[in-house]
Amino acid sequence: EDKVVQSPLSLVVHEGDTVTLNCSYEVTNFRSLLWYKQEKKAPTFLFMLTSSGIEKKSGRLSSILDKKELFSILNITATQTGDSAVYLCAVPRGSTLGRLYFGRGTQLTVWP
Amino acid sequence: NAGVTQTPKFRVLKTGQSMTLLCAQDMNHEYMYWYRQDPGMGLRLIHYSVGEGTTAKGEVPDGYNVSRLKKQNFLLGLESAAPSQTSVYFCASSYSSGLPYEQYFGPGTRLTVT
Numbered sequence: 001e002d003k004v005v006q007s008p009l010s011l012v013v014h015e016g017d018t019v020t021l022n023c024s025y026e027v028t029n030f031r032s033l034l035w036y037k038q039e040k041k042a043p044t045f046l047f048m049l050t051s052s053g054i055e056k057k058s059g060r061l062s063s064i065l066d067k068k069e070l071f072s073i074l075n076i077t078a079t080q081t082g083d084s085a086v087y088l089c090a091v092p093r094g095s096t097l098g099r100l101y102f103g104r105g106t107q108l109t110v111w112p
Numbered sequence: 113n114a115g116v117t118q119t120p121k122f123r124v125l126k127t128g129q130s131m132t133l134l135c136a137q138d139m140n141h142e143y144m145y146w147y148r149q150d151p152g153m154g155l156r157l158i159h160y161s162v163g164e165g166t167t168a169k170g171e172v173p174d175g176y177n178v179s180r181l182k183k184q185n186f187l188l189g190l191e192s193a194a195p196s197q198t199s200v201y202f203c204a205s206s207y208s209s210g211l212p213y214e215q216y217f218g219p220g221t222r223l224t225v226t
Contacts, residue, residue, distance in 0.1 A: 034214075070188040099160060101171075102155040104153055105154050
């Protein structure tokens with residue numbers, strides 16, 4: 001059965017800290033892994049990773065995929081209160097390419 | 113462009129009542145999706161559509177029906193609401209070509225069934 005497991009489920013840090021969020025997966029016919037950020041409303045897209053070892057970066061956020069060990073990490077450096085959100089990891093499943101299977105998410109809280 | 117919009121934003125139903133949630137997108141996307149999100153859970157796919165006139169079941173389809181009569185609209189129906197359907201419902205859409213795939217989400221509908 002396909003699985004996407006995120007850890008930790010919640011994390012509380014102070015501004016300026018660096019955090020690492022984890023996503024492990026088991027899915028047949030892996031094609032890609034996506035990260036989303038969800039504040040108090042709709043999820044917004046962050047990254048899509050398809051190849052191992054390729055690090056995606058966007059400002060203070062970066063993500064890397066390890067296809068051999070079946071996991072991805074999302075790093076946030078110099079955290080700010082605006083980074084407080086739920087971070088969701090998802091993988092496509094089934095034959096419909098856009099059909100995503102989401103993990104439960106990591107609730108990140110950044111205190112000033 | 114409005115992106116993905118959902119109507120209504122909030123709704124309270126009594127057990128056994130019916131309702132329809134409307135999702136509209138103006139990005140000419142082929143694919144559309146309905147998810148539900150419960151506390152501490154990620155998004156779970158209810159139904160999806162790969163084009164006008166087509167629909168398919170997701171992970172948690174029971175108790176819901178959908179229709180995609182026009183490419184830009186995707187309707188989610190609850191025929192006889194149950195308290196277990198209390199949730200936040202998100203609609204999303206995406207392109208059909210290329211690698212998967214950034215999905216664009218609507219703002220959500222918070223539904224409470226008493």
